[in-house]
Amino acid sequence: MILSRLNQTRSYFTSMIIKPVQCLKDNYSYxxxxQTSKQAAFVDPVEPQKVLKALEDYPDYKLSMILTTHHHWDHAGGNLKLLNQFPITCYGGSDKVEGVGHILKDNDTVQLGDLTIKALSTTGHTMDHICYYIEHGQDRAVFTGDCLFSSGCGRFFEGTPVDMWKALSKLLSLPDDTKVYFGHEYTVSNLKFAQHVEKDNQDIEKKLEWANQVGCTTPSTVANEKLTNPFMRVNLPAVSRLIITDASNASVTDVLGKLRKMKDSF
Ligand SMILES: [Zn+2]
Structure with a gap:
């Protein structure tokens, strides 16, 4: 009895803490x-001084690594400054990432104390884009950079709709309760576009009302994205019909490409 209770307590323990840090105009670093090893990782620390200041709330922790989602300046632009100051490794998806010391491939893992961080190659926005997935105890989290936003997705700068659908499908297949930590606070404008696409979607309406009140909307969840993100819903016939008139002949990637073009000029 006592043992089973102990096991239960243990299974609910999570060693993972995640704090967002607002940087630049609308970026999120994390x-x-x-908690077990007292190690810290910075995700996309574009303004190192702000992220280091936020780490001062956890004086027992030691910075161990940088995780970079992709090579764009507003995500990787703080790496060199930190690497000049700390003897740590910077992880990323290609040598285009400023200061990268270790290039990750799909499904590679990195260890931060008790936490196993899995790299998900998620090309489309850039060809070196990596999302970082962590599962510990009952807690699951994914850092999605500029691949997936709350109720939106990144522009297809380097990849095709086929690349992006592959990436979004990987994120769709994560457990529903996975918390989604995205790279920009675009949620209100994303939801306005989502509402333009799906006028009768109550979940979008409710989320927009909430997002307008709270300001900072990170994290989302995979379950919520399935309900409110048009880019995660292009595989649903009810949604694809709203985007392409003759959806019966269109592939999911045709629909995704068209939807992205609509958003680009919205
Ligand atoms: Zn970007």
């Missing part, structure tokens, strides 16, 4: 902490 601090990822492992």
């Amino acid at each position: 601090i990822l902490l492992d």
